[in-house]
Amino acid sequence: MDRIKILAEKAADRAGEIYRARLREAVIIMKKEFRSYFYTPIAYIVTTIFLVFTGFFFFKDFFYYNQSEMRNFFQLLPLMFTFVIPAVTMKLFSEEMHSGSIEILMTLPVTVLDVAVGKLLAATAFVGVMISPSLFYLATMIIAGSPDPGPVIGGYIGALFLGGAYASVGILASSFSRNQIISFITGWAACFFLWLIDKVVVFLPAGLGFVQYFGTDYHFQNIARGILDSRDIIYFLTIIAVSMLATSRVIEERR
């Protein structure tokens, strides 16, 4: 038994070692990718488009209907993300393949999964930066009224999970083609499909009601109500894990 225990401890240590080493590589890749967003104007353009659209819908309710809440902002967010996030992720592998720099990257001492996870962390961090100016709406609401903190906090947490899930799908789409436009369209179609799933339940027979659980919006709206349910978090983490492993597989297959 002792021998088994020692072996188990050794295996756990080794697993921890590998995990720490690999996470280190992913963080280095993340830092590089995150910086690279700001070398080109695309990040600023995407952020501006995002803020103009969400700002318009937020202030429409704020001024027209005197509503001091962010519910409409968070209702619109998943649909906006289906368009904006593939634009953020489309370059992540496509550009590497187009320019040939993937050869540089894949001959460094990093695994494909390190690279994919690093890129995902960078894209999710960028989504965080992109939605952060919307805190200005929150500040406006706090000054003008007294918003319920639960849905607001839940909304932002949900936005990061949703952003991460869509970014992972966008990265998978980006690994399919060296053409960024194709990657964008594929990524948008996949994210839009995930957003749409729970909307089509009304057209399905009653027995197929469970289909809504596959929809991103269903789980996002749960979190945005201010309820942090492990089922919703597991759903988003599953999408991320499956997309990352699939990305790793797609890139590996090219070898």
Added chain:
Amino acid sequence: MINVNGISKSFGDVVAVNNVSFIVKDGEITGLLGPNGAGKTTTLRMLTCYLRPDRGGIVYDGLGTESDSIAVRKRIGYLPESAPIYADMIVLDYLAFLAEIRGCGAERIRQTAALCGLNEVMHRNISELSKGYKQRVGLAHAMIHDPDVLILDEPTSGLDPNQIIEIRNLIREIGKKKTVILSTHILSEVEATCDRVIIISSGSIVADDRTENLQRARGGEKRISVTVGGTDFGGLSESLKKIGEDMDIRESGEGELVSALVTYRGDRDLRPDIFNMAVRKGWVLYELKQEQVSLEEVFRQLTIGGENGQD
């Protein structure tokens, strides 16, 4: 030691590399020579773990490129063809990224930048650099972690003659301590830098030997150019035939002087005999030069007709 054992790689129906095997000893500069599309780049990509061989395997001192890929990549410095480096980064940021991922300190960035002559462009955007400087950044990329094995794909392509000489000197310098494998289709590059040459044609090895052995064994022929005054070609030819057998004597050059190109096989050096003959006959010797059959001719003999493969 690098042991390449029967590697093959196909892209669809095109066989890029077919059953290639060779061993590279530590501290050797090996040139992979072949026409465009011969399979040099594909071979190097398999050596650097970028591509997976369909068959066969590559082992670096007991570490396999598939089973111990990360450990192998740590030992290798690789300059891909035309150095496809992140164009939107500045040189310093790029080297800092590499140093971090390779686990080197800031001191190593300074040393590598100095070694590759990058000090004056450290804060320039890579996209703004000339081809020569981009190539240097590629070399810095390959050397920043002081690797045991350096793999360079067309290291001097796009460089001006001064830069070519600089890079060749650098490769020779590195080759004193490290194992270097470089690919090229420029024959003079192999002659100038490599201890050993592997010639690839249509995805297969057609020759593998030390550079000088290859010239000697394959060519086996020597050529002497003689120019004299005081006789005609007939007289010169008759006298030359008495010196050795199995010689091919052709008239070369025009004008008052008589020139002949003597081609023969064997290890014997005929120049002293030709000189003594000229003295005996009272001819004035203007030129007496021996040439070895160049690697270019060896290359042409071996690779002719094999230029339709995958690079």
